Amino acid sequence: MTVGIIANTEKAGARIALDRLTSALSIRGIPTRLDREAAALCGLPGGMDGPALAAASDVIAVLGGDGTMLNAVAKLGATDKPVAGINIGTLGFLTSCTDDEVELFAEAVLSGGYATSRRTLLSAKVKGIDGSEKDFLALNEVVLARGQTGRLVSLSAYVDGDLLNNYRADGLIVATPTGSTAYSLSAGGPLISPSAAAFVITPICPHTLSQRSLIVGDDTLIELAPENADEAPMLFTVDGRDCVSIHHGDRIEVRKAGQVLNLLRLPGHSFYEALRQKLNWRGG
Numbered sequence: 001m002t003v004g005i006i007a008n009t010e011k012a013g014a015r016i017a018l019d020r021l022t023s024a025l026s027i028r029g030i031p032t033r034l035d036r037e038a039a040a041l042c043g044l045p046g047g048m049d050g051p052a053l054a055a056a057s058d059v060i061a062v063l064g065g066d067g068t069m070l071n072a073v074a075k076l077g078a079t080d081k082p083v084a085g086i087n088i089g090t091l092g093f094l095t096s097c098t099d100d101e102v103e104l105f106a107e108a109v110l111s112g113g114y115a116t117s118r119r120t121l122l123s124a125k126v127k128g129i130d131g132s133e134k135d136f137l138a139l140n141e142v143v144l145a146r147g148q149t150g151r152l153v154s155l156s157a158y159v160d161g162d163l164l165n166n167y168r169a170d171g172l173i174v175a176t177p178t179g180s181t182a183y184s185l186s187a188g189g190p191l192i193s194p195s196a197a198a199f200v201i202t203p204i205c206p207h208t209l210s211q212r213s214l215i216v217g218d219d220t221l222i223e224l225a226p227e228n229a230d231e232a233p234m235l236f237t238v239d240g241r242d243c244v245s246i247h248h249g250d251r252i253e254v255r256k257a258g259q260v261l262n263l264l265r266l267p268g269h270s271f272y273e274a275l276r277q278k279l280n281w282r283g284g
Helices: 012-027 036-041 052-058 066-076 098-113 271-278
Strands: 004-006 030-032 059-064 082-088 113-126 133-138 141-146 153-159 162-169 171-175 196-203 214-217 222-226 234-238 241-246 251-265
Touching: 004 012, 004 036, 004 052, 004 066, 012 030, 012 036, 030 036, 030 052, 052 066, 059 066, 059 098, 066 082, 066 133, 066 241, 082 098, 113 141, 113 153, 113 234, 133 141, 133 234, 141 251, 153 171, 162 171, 162 196, 171 222, 234 251
Parallel strands: 004 030, 004 059, 059 082, 082 251
Antiparallel strands: 113 133, 113 251, 141 171, 141 234, 153 162, 153 222, 171 196, 196 214, 222 251, 234 241
8 A cells, every 4th residue: 555645845834744644644653755845845856746646556645735735636637546635724615634643544544544525526618719628627616707807897607508607707617516615615506415417607796786696517518608709708617727828719618527535534534524624603
């Protein structure tokens, strides 16, 4: 059993957390592999890129937070290996434990005492009016939003070829159940259980207040497109990164990806525990 480690080296306390993690694994005879940033943080030569790290590991530990996990999905590429998020600080929506619980994590890896939660990913294809195509993979959401302008923009959404709506808004979010706790939630979207076979389409600050989020099946093809040739280019982002300019005539196709993220879960930790903690829910 080998554990590959990806670390957010810019996060405060990263070196201490990394040392604690590698020590907990080493004591139990579990070998580790480091990505390039983690190796550099330890002052070691080399380190591995994402796909090589995934291929050489049985379990992947992502040390940082929810943002680090989002970046890790892009870095690792297609992998079915269990991925554990180890948050430096408090428990996150995408993390399996905190850095105070690395002993628990190491013991679970040694004994096999963990479960996995299959998380749906989004596949997005940007089809340019010039015939170009770019493919992206998202765990949380894709967003088409206004670019270098302070004005609302005009954009359309289609569901399986049928027009859903022409929007005047700051933009549109298409989120997975995992992403329903992130940007979509901040924009007024609903919370969705991670196991639900669904996506949510959420407008950002729509001009018409009756325009609300819509939940659709995850077998749906969703298409987004700018509507006004006179408006400035919009910006398309994937999990908050990969910023692409979108012009009138360009089109974005969003559908369920052919792969999933196997998120490692430790005993005693669940999505609903994270909801209670992160949203500060209290009983009556």
